[in-house]
Amino acid sequence: MQMREATPEERKRFYAEEWSKRDLPDFILHTISLREFGFDYGEGPSHRYNQFMTVEQLASFLCNKAPYAAYASIALYEQPSMRKGWLKSELVFDVDAKDLPLKSCSCSGGVVCEKCLDEARRIAAMFAETLRSDLNLHNIHFVYSGRGFHVRATDDVVMAMEQTERTQIVEYVTGGVIPADITIALGYSRVFRERVARTFEHLGEEKLLKIRGMRKALAQQLIKEKEKIIAAVRRGSLREIEDFEGMGEKTFQQLLEFLTRLNMELTDGKVTTDTKRILRLPSSLHSGVSMKCILVRDIERFSIEDAIPKFMREGA
Amino acid sequence: MVVPEYVAILDPFAQEAQEIVRRSPQLDAMPPEVIERAINRVKWKSPKEMVVDLSASAIQAEVWSFYMMCQATAAVSFPYSREARLVTDATKETIKYRMYDLFKLGHEDLCLDVVKRSFKFVRLERNDGIRLGDIEIPRADYFKLRDRQLADAGIKEKEIDDRMLPQYVPKYAMRWGNLAPLLRHRLAELTKLYIVDGWAVITPHELWDFFANFIGVKTEDYITSLYERFSDTGAPEKLLNIGERISALIPPEAELRERFMRVPRGRLRPEFFPPCVKKALGGVGAGARNYAITVLLTSFLSYARVSPSGKAVTRMADFIDEISVVREEIAPLIFEAAERCNPPFFRDQPQEKASIFYHLGFGMTTEPRLEDSGRSKWYRVPNCRKIQLAAPPLCEQDELCRNVKSPLTYYHRRFVGQSSLGVGE
Numbered sequence: 133m134q135m136r137e138a139t140p141e142e143r144k145r146f147y148a149e150e151w152s153k154r155d156l157p158d159f160i161l162h163t164i165s166l167r168e169f170g171f172d173y174g175e176g177p178s179h180r181y182n183q184f185m186t187v188e189q190l191a192s193f194l195c196n197k198a199p200y201a202a203y204a205s206i207a208l209y210e211q212p213s214m215r216k217g218w219l220k221s222e223l224v225f226d227v228d229a230k231d232l233p234l235k236s237c238s239c240s241g242g243v244v245c246e247k248c249l250d251e252a253r254r255i256a257a258m259f260a261e262t263l264r265s266d267l268n269l270h271n272i273h274f275v276y277s278g279r280g281f282h283v284r285a286t287d288d289v290v291m292a293m294e295q296t297e298r299t300q301i302v303e304y305v306t307g308g309v310i311p312a313d314i315t316i317a318l319g320y321s322r323v324f325r326e327r328v329a330r331t332f333e334h335l336g337e338e339k340l341l342k343i344r345g346m347r348k349a350l351a352q353q354l355i356k357e358k359e360k361i362i363a364a365v366r367r368g369s370l371r372e373i374e375d376f377e378g379m380g381e382k383t384f385q386q387l388l389e390f391l392t393r394l395n396m397e398l399t400d401g402k403v404t405t406d407t408k409r410i411l412r413l414p415s416s417l418h419s420g421v422s423m424k425c426i427l428v429r430d431i432e433r434f435s436i437e438d439a440i441p442k443f444m445r446e447g448a
Numbered sequence: 449m450v451v452p453e454y455v456a457i458l459d460p461f462a463q464e465a466q467e468i469v470r471r472s473p474q475l476d477a478m479p480p481e482v483i484e485r486a487i488n489r490v491k492w493k494s495p496k497e498m499v500v501d502l503s504a505s506a507i508q509a510e511v512w513s514f515y516m517m518c519q520a521t522a523a524v525s526f527p528y529s530r531e532a533r534l535v536t537d538a539t540k541e542t543i544k545y546r547m548y549d550l551f552k553l554g555h556e557d558l559c560l561d562v563v564k565r566s567f568k569f570v571r572l573e574r575n576d577g578i579r580l581g582d583i584e585i586p587r588a589d590y591f592k593l594r595d596r597q598l599a600d601a602g603i604k605e606k607e608i609d610d611r612m613l614p615q616y617v618p619k620y621a622m623r624w625g626n627l628a629p630l631l632r633h634r635l636a637e638l639t640k641l642y643i644v645d646g647w648a649v650i651t652p653h654e655l656w657d658f659f660a661n662f663i664g665v666k667t668e669d670y671i672t673s674l675y676e677r678f679s680d681t682g683a684p685e686k687l688l689n690i691g692e693r694i695s696a697l698i699p700p701e702a703e704l705r706e707r708f709m710r711v712p713r714g715r716l717r718p719e720f721f722p723p724c725v726k727k728a729l730g731g732v733g734a735g736a737r738n739y740a741i742t743v744l745l746t747s748f749l750s751y752a753r754v755s756p757s758g759k760a761v762t763r764m765a766d767f768i769d770e771i772s773v774v775r776e777e778i779a780p781l782i783f784e785a786a787e788r789c790n791p792p793f794f795r796d797q798p799q800e801k802a803s804i805f806y807h808l809g810f811g812m813t814t815e816p817r818l819e820d821s822g823r824s825k826w827y828r829v830p831n832c833r834k835i836q837l838a839a840p841p842l843c844e845q846d847e848l849c850r851n852v853k854s855p856l857t858y859y860h861r862r863f864v865g866q867s868s869l870g871v872g873e
């Protein structure tokens with residue numbers, strides 16, 4: 133997987149030859165005149181407050197300017213060009229491969245690889261599954277954003293919600309709060325067990341040693357018995373973990389809180405709670421990595437191939 | 449048999465209650481016993497006080513007094529003030545008790561009819577197992593939920609009897625999305641609910657709780673809307689008098705608790721400021737400069753910081769002990785914002801500095817002292833409509849603005865929403 137910055141000529145070519153309005157998702161196409169658009173011409177997404185009444189207007193704008201990056205608001209406004217008359221906002225989760233709390237690759241400093249991208253993809257799918265099964269949302273869209281994935285829900289019930297409700301949804305979906313009774317089979321307790329098990333699976337000894345009161349011998353033992361611990365978490369039988377030699381109640385509580393904090397880092401909660409956020413426009417070019425930001429119809433069958441622009445294929 | 453109007457005693461915002469309000473006399477002709485009830489209801493303690501007879505006149509007095517209480521409170525206080533808090537808490541307790549009482553008397557259906565208007569819910573089916581539509585609720589979960597409820601209510605095993613147990617047993621399921629107003633105020637926690645396929649499984653006790661809290665939120669919103677209206681037109685004298693009597697009933701310990709817990713009195717929290725105030729703080733151009741600094745920031749920052757209550761809001765000195773609050777906390781923010789204006793505000797109009805303190809009630813001065821407080825009028829915070837008219841560029845609404853009509857309400861709403869998170873970040 134090759135990622136590099138696109139040249140101004142390549143941007144130009146992309147928007148002239150490859151960009152198509154058919155690549156815009158319906159949920160954006162149908163509300164285009166109610167959204168605020170933002171653009172980056174190379175010095176950050178500072179050109180905001182743009183409104184397009186039709187998709188043709190947007191098309192000719194993109195073709196003319198060939199921006200470094202293009203964004204659209206998750207909010208719908210009566211007057212998007214003034215950000216006035218807020219109507220509603222999608223519920224979004226930003227899962228960025230470069231910001232994952234635990235990675236099995238060695239990427240750092242904004243670089244991503246197929247491995248961490250795939251981890252981000254799984255997390256996005258997992259979030260969507262909880263939104264579907266627990267919160268009964270049905271209009272959930274996935275977008276590959278260049279360095280990660282966006283999960284965007286457009287169900288009416290969530291679009292009207294304000295910050296506090298959205299904060300609570302983040303807590304629920306990420307497993308960011310320790311439940312009162314972890315053994316309950318369904319509902320939030322199940323979400324929490326799944327998230328903690330997953331987080332623990334990705335944990336290394338080094339991370340464990342960051343926990344206050346964690347001794348090296350215990351950390352090593354925990355990693356050695358990883359499978360057993362994950363199984364215990366899934367069963368909800370935390371006692372078994374607490375009873376580990378050298379653990380003690382205090383360290384166990386610290387461990388649980390540590391895992392919960394890591395769960396919270398699976399997504400950037402600030403993005404979800406900000407109802408005026410702009411997100412990279414699906415169909416546009418991510419010039420930093422020379423990848424197309426695209427709607428992903430089937431998250432299980434996502435292929436990075438679909439996101440590679442022509443100029444990168446030819447160059448390779 | 450219960451008369452249809454009886455729903456008004458559970459939901460004072462229901463259609464039936466609105467009808468009763470429409471029949472209410474002018475303020476001056478309001479029966480004295482209704483006025484007394486409006487005041488006394490904030491300190492109701494016993495079941496006898498909370499329960500309402502089935503008679504039409506009793507229901508009428510109940511509804512009128514509720515509205516009277518809200519209006520009088522709005523006349524003398526501010527959104528989310530201690531008075532508003534007192535009234536909402538009392539209302540919640542009353543509604544909760546009435547629900548409990550009606551259930552006990554076998555009028556569950558009446559309660560459910562009222563709840564059904566605001567919340568979509570179903571009963572769990574209990575045949576072989578416990579079912580919610582196609583989903584089977586595991587038996588173990590059912591008992592764990594019950595035990596947690598009992599534990600949360602502080603009920604010990606030996607105290608449990610057959611009469612109280614049904615309150616704590618899962619019985620209904622409610623669409624989680626209907627709980628949004630409660631989630632917004634952190635009166636319900638998503639991660640504490642048992643949600644399956646979009647339905648939150650709840651007990652009768654939770655049903656009463658949620659519904660009472662829901663009415664509480666609506667009461668608070670209603671008082672806020674009245675406050676916003678009165679800040680435009682002023683409140684009738686008679687309401688002020690009743691409001692002062694309600695204000696006098698705030699228990700001192702509640703005042704202390706509030707000071708630390710909920711009311712954003714104390715350090716200003718800029719992260720909760722509304723968009724217009726944030727914009728004004730960043731400095732604005734020549735057109736909106738005077739309004740942004742002298743009118744909006746001066747009133748907003750002072751009311752947000754001092755958070756006065758009662759109608760005696762003419763003197764800031766009644767609510768602060770030290771002039772440093774004005775000189776070191778409020779004024780610097782205003783002066784810094786003025787400096788950020790283009791062109792800087794006080795550079796070409798130095799006399800405006802005195803005008804800031806004038807608007808804060810200290811008379812024309814640049815060196816305010818506590819004893820000067822009250823020399824001029826302490827200007828109130830303009831409502832959103834006035835700001836839009838006077839300085840349109842300042843108003844850039846976000847999702848919360850949609851539901852409030854005053855910048856001060858915005859601040860309190862954000863504060864309440866966030867402070868209950870219990871996190872310091």
Ligand SMILES: [Zn+2]
Nearest residue numbers: 237239245248
């Ligand atoms: Zn990687």
